[in-house]
Amino acid sequence: MSSNPSGPGALPKMVFYAAALVMALLHVFVTFRGLASAGGMDQAQLARQVARTGSWQTRATQPYAWAQMEGAGKESAPLAMPETVQPPLQPLLWSAAFRFMKPWQVYDPVGGSAVFMLDRVVACFGAAWYLLTIFFTHGAARRLFDEQVAAITAIALLVCEPAWQMMVSGAPRALLLPLFALAFRLYASAACRSVDNRGSLVPLMLLGIVCALMAHTHWMALWIVLGVLVGVAAFLPRGKAGVFVVALFPVLALGAWGWWNTQLCGDPLGGIKALFQAQSSAVAHDSLLRDFTPAVPLLQVDDLLRRMGLGWQEQMGRIHAHLGHVVPALLFFIALIHRFRKAEAGAARWMLASVFVCVAAGMGLLGLPDDESDDNALYIVLMPAMSTFGAAMLVILWSRFQTADNFNFISRWGGALAALIITALPMAVNLPVLMKFGLTMGGKIPPHWPPFLPERAHVLRLLLEKDEYIITDSPAFVAWYADVPCVNLCTQRADYEVMKKKAEERGAKLAGFVMTPVSAKVERITDVYTGPYAEWRDLVIRGPMLAFDKDFVPHPDFPFKVPVPLVASSVGERENLSLPMVFYTDKTRTIRK
Numbered sequence: 001m002s003s004n005p006s007g008p009g010a011l012p013k014m015v016f017y018a019a020a021l022v023m024a025l026l027h028v029f030v031t032f033r034g035l036a037s038a039g040g041m042d043q044a045q046l047a048r049q050v051a052r053t054g055s056w057q058t059r060a061t062q063p064y065a066w067a068q069m070e071g072a073g074k075e076s077a078p079l080a081m082p083e084t085v086q087p088p089l090q091p092l093l094w095s096a097a098f099r100f101m102k103p104w105q106v107y108d109p110v111g112g113s114a115v116f117m118l119d120r121v122v123a124c125f126g127a128a129w130y131l132l133t134i135f136f137t138h139g140a141a142r143r144l145f146d147e148q149v150a151a152i153t154a155i156a157l158l159v160c161e162p163a164w165q166m167m168v169s170g171a172p173r174a175l176l177l178p179l180f181a182l183a184f185r186l187y188a189s190a191a192c193r194s195v196d197n198r199g200s201l202v203p204l205m206l207l208g209i210v211c212a213l214m215a216h217t218h219w220m221a222l223w224i225v226l227g228v229l230v231g232v233a234a235f236l237p238r239g240k241a242g243v244f245v246v247a248l249f250p251v252l253a254l255g256a257w258g259w260w261n262t263q264l265c266g267d268p269l270g271g272i273k274a275l276f277q278a279q280s281s282a283v284a285h286d287s288l289l290r291d292f293t294p295a296v297p298l299l300q301v302d303d304l305l306r307r308m309g310l311g312w313q314e315q316m317g318r319i320h321a322h323l324g325h326v327v328p329a330l331l332f333f334i335a336l337i338h339r340f341r342k343a344e345a346g347a348a349r350w351m352l353a354s355v356f357v358c359v360a361a362g363m364g365l366l367g368l369p370d371d372e373s374d375d376n377a378l379y380i381v382l383m384p385a386m387s388t389f390g391a392a393m394l395v396i397l398w399s400r401f402q403t404a405d406n407f408n409f410i411s412r413w414g415g416a417l418a419a420l421i422i423t424a425l426p427m428a429v430n431l432p433v434l435m436k437f438g439l440t441m442g443g444k445i446p447p448h449w450p451p452f453l454p455e456r457a458h459v460l461r462l463l464l465e466k467d468e469y470i471i472t473d474s475p476a477f478v479a480w481y482a483d484v485p486c487v488n489l490c491t492q493r494a495d496y497e498v499m500k501k502k503a504e505e506r507g508a509k510l511a512g513f514v515m516t517p518v519s520a521k522v523e524r525i526t527d528v529y530t531g532p533y534a535e536w537r538d539l540v541i542r543g544p545m546l547a548f549d550k551d552f553v554p555h556p557d558f559p560f561k562v563p564v565p566l567v568a569s570s571v572g573e574r575e576n577l578s579l580p581m582v583f584y585t586d587k588t589r590t591i592r593k
Contacts, residue, residue: 012151016151016154016155016158019158020131020134020158023158023164024127024128024130024131026431026435027123027127027164027165027167027168028120028123028124028127028168029120029438030434030435030438030439031431031434031435031437031438031445032115032119032120032123032168032438032445033115033434033445033446033447033448034115034116034119034447034448034452034454035116035119035122035123035169035170035448035452035480036165036169036170036171036373036448036452037169037170037171037172037375038375038474038476038477038518039170039171039172039375039476040122040169040170040171040172040174040375041170041476041477041479041480041481042058042060042086042475042476042479042480043086043090043091043094043170043172044091044094044118044119044122044170044480045058045059045060045476045479045480045483046058046059046060046083046086046091047090047091047092047093047094047095047098048095048098048105048118048480048483050091050092050095050098051095051096051098051099051105052105056082056083056088057080057081057082057083058081058082058083058085058086058479059078059081059479059483059484059485059486060475060476060478060479060480060486060488061078061081061475061485061486061487061488062085062271062274062289062290062475062488063289063290063291063292063487063488063490063491063495063499064085064271064274064288064289064290064291064292064294065081065083065084065085065265065270065271065289066078066081066292066487066499067291067292067293067294068084068265068266068267068270068271068273069081069082069264069265070502071265071266072265072266072267073266074264074265074266075506076506077502077503077506077507077508078469078485078486078487078503078508079467079469079485079506079507079508081485082264082265084261084264084265084270084271084272085270085271085272085274085289086172087172087215087216087217087218087219088216088257089175089213089216089217090172090175090217093125093175094121094122094125097121097125098118098121101117101118101121104117104118105118105483106461106483107454107458107480107481107482107483108458109454109455109458113442113443114443114444114445114447114454114455115443115445116454116481119170122168122170123168123170126167126168126169126170126174127164127167127168129167129174129175129177129178130157130163130164130167130174130177130178132178132181132182133157133177133178133181133384134154134157134158134384136178136181136182136184136185136384137153137154137157137181137184137185137384137385137387137388138150138151138153138154139185140181140184140185140188140348140385140388141153141154141388141391141392143185143188143189143192143344144188144342144344144345144348144388144392145342145345145388145391145392145395148395148412148416149388149391149392149395150388150391152328152391152394152395152416152419152420153328153384153387153388153391155420156326156327156328156329156387156391156419156420156423157326157384157387159420159423159424159427160324160325160326160383160423160426160427161324161424161426161427161430161431162321162324162325162372162380162426163177163324163326163380163383164427166324166373166380171375172217172218172375173218173375173376173377173378173380173381175217175218176214176217176218176221176224176378176381177380177381177384179210179213179214179217180214180224180381180382180384180385181384181385182210183207183210183211183214183228184348184352184384184385184388186203186204186206186207186210187203187207187228187231187232187236187347187348187351188344188348189203190203190204190207190232190236190239190242191236191237191239191343191344191347191348192344194236194237194238194239194344195237195342195343195344197238200236200239200242201242201245204232204239204242204245204246205245205249207228207232207246208245208246208247208248208249208250209249211225211228211229211246211247211249211250212249212250212252212253212254214250215250215253215254216253216257218376218378219272219275220275220362220366220376220378221378221381222362223358223359223361223362223378224355224358224359224378224381224382225250226358227351227354227355227356227357227358227359228246228351228354228355229243229246229247230351230354230355230358231347231350231351231352231354231355232246232351234350234354235346235347235350235351235354236347236351237343237344237347271289274288274289274294275366277296278366279362279365279366280299280304280365281299281300281304282300282303282304282307284367284369284532285366285376286369286532287491287532289488290488290489290490290491290532291490291491291492291495292490292491292492292495292498292499293492293495304365307364307365307367308361308364308365309364311363311364311365311366311367311368312360312364314368314371315360315363315364315368315379318371318372319379321371321372322371322372322377322379322380323379323380323382323383323386324380324383325422325423325425325426326383326387326390326423327390327419327420327422327423328386328387328388328390328391328393328394328419328423329382329383329386329387329390330390331389331390331391331393331394331419332352332386332387332389332390332393334390334393334397335349335389335390335392335393336349336353338393338396340392345389345392349389352382352385352386352389355382356382356386359378359379359381359382360379362378363376363377363378363379390419391416394415394416394419395415395416397415398412398414398415398416450516450517450521450580451474451477451516451517451518451521452474452477452516453566453567453581454477454481456566456567456581457477457478457481457482457514457566457581458481458482458483459482459566459591460478460482460484460514460566460583461482461483461484462591462592463511463564463583463585463589463590463591463592464484464511465509465511467507467508467509468484468485468508468509468510468511469484469485469486469487469503469508469509469510469511470482470484470485470486470487470510470511470512470513470514470583471486471487471488471489471490471496471499471510471512471513471514472486472487472488472489472513472514472515472516473488473489473514473515473516473518473519473533473536474514474516474518475487475488477516477518478514478516485508486514487499489513489519489533489536491532491535492535493535493536511585512560512562512583512584512585512586513539513560513583513584514566514581514582514583514584515536515539515540515543515581515582515584516580516581517580517581519533519536519539519540520540520544520580528540528541538552538553538554538555538558539554539584542554542563542582542584543563543580543581543582544580554584559586560584560585560586561584561586562584562585562586562587562588563582563583563584564582564583564584564585564589565581565582566581566582566583567580567581567582
């Protein structure tokens, strides 16, 4: 590829641009099956509420955040609960688009497509952000190396199917990819200017602004910001004082958010506090958010170190999957032992290494229950920048096998071609199948089931009254597609009575419980009785038992005993009772017009 648009590299460049646009359109309009990320659904329903009301309110309440409100004397209810858990940047960006789509803000698979229109809007954002990621990464690679390395990096990102799927899933970490790619580009610019004895204040100020945006995109991105600050302080040539310039912006942004949380719930950390507590204790983050009577988790250093070691063991064993199966990204670790001629390349490499170490520390402390598909798995955010150095190592190592007078295609691109083919294997295997489904079934393409089946959740909106809310094991999913107020299923069963009483005092009535495959996802059947939903085992087990004409009798004092099937699988003559997704209520309900 040539930097001259009319030069000999113009045709390959135009082919690449066309391929990138085609890939974006395919993943948004052909193979898209709806949002796959629970965190993305949570931010999407928050964005819709912002677009509707102009206020920072959620329809998916976490018991932990509700308890903070109660402790601060705030009389909040699920019908209008302030949000203190989600970071603000992505919901605010989505809400700007949702504001112009009022006729499509309510999901209706009967009168429209099975794929929610706003889901596709979110996917458009993700695809655009991935194209920006490729653009920023290509620019950084050209700045640090040359056009060949930049081309290899860009092509590797283009054919990375896991990255495309993550970007259209609605995952909160999707916006981090272009932001960190821009941060890497700005760091490379600052390093180049420092090496040339030019002022680097402007790129460092821009880098600080991007770090502030990352901190407000994903709370675990604070580990990325920490790594960037270490990279600026320790490795930026003649720019050690620049760390104060970079740190100023995220500190101010987080301080403002802490002041906002203090006004809402009396705690500057708000619901984010559960995330930090989960990293310093043996309690899972999801379980902490479900606790209405949270206690301070005990800090046991030996247990903490053991959990971190086990987390690293599992994550490093799957690092290829965490990096989207991109071969050049794996070669970044080899680049750590190579001495690059350009000082700016060496500085950017060690900055990236410091970010990787910080991210690995955060991932080890928190744990990733869903592996590379976990909403907190941030390794893939570093993949584009790591691919830059991996591509450079490919060029360097492959050149060692060639003779000086051999300048044919294989001598220049043989190693890179092999790496790109291996990187493209997931796309070659999965994309044709998804394209076949998308082209033949259109909007009826199968959703992400289990655990998410949007067309069976929307009916809840027609069964509930305006002053009612639901307790569910998947509040983000139900709030987004059913558009009803939800509360996460509390850890202790006794807490639901307390929450119910407080809500009734403020004009909100509990309509019942919605159970989905989220709580039934276990490795062994005994995990239902010992896992995070153990106190609700009767609701978890009852639906599947009814499928085989057996009833798991709920607690005698439990009023919500009437099952309303939301998913019916064909099992024998009583297929209408197969309830992997069920709404348990206290009375017979009819659908409102």
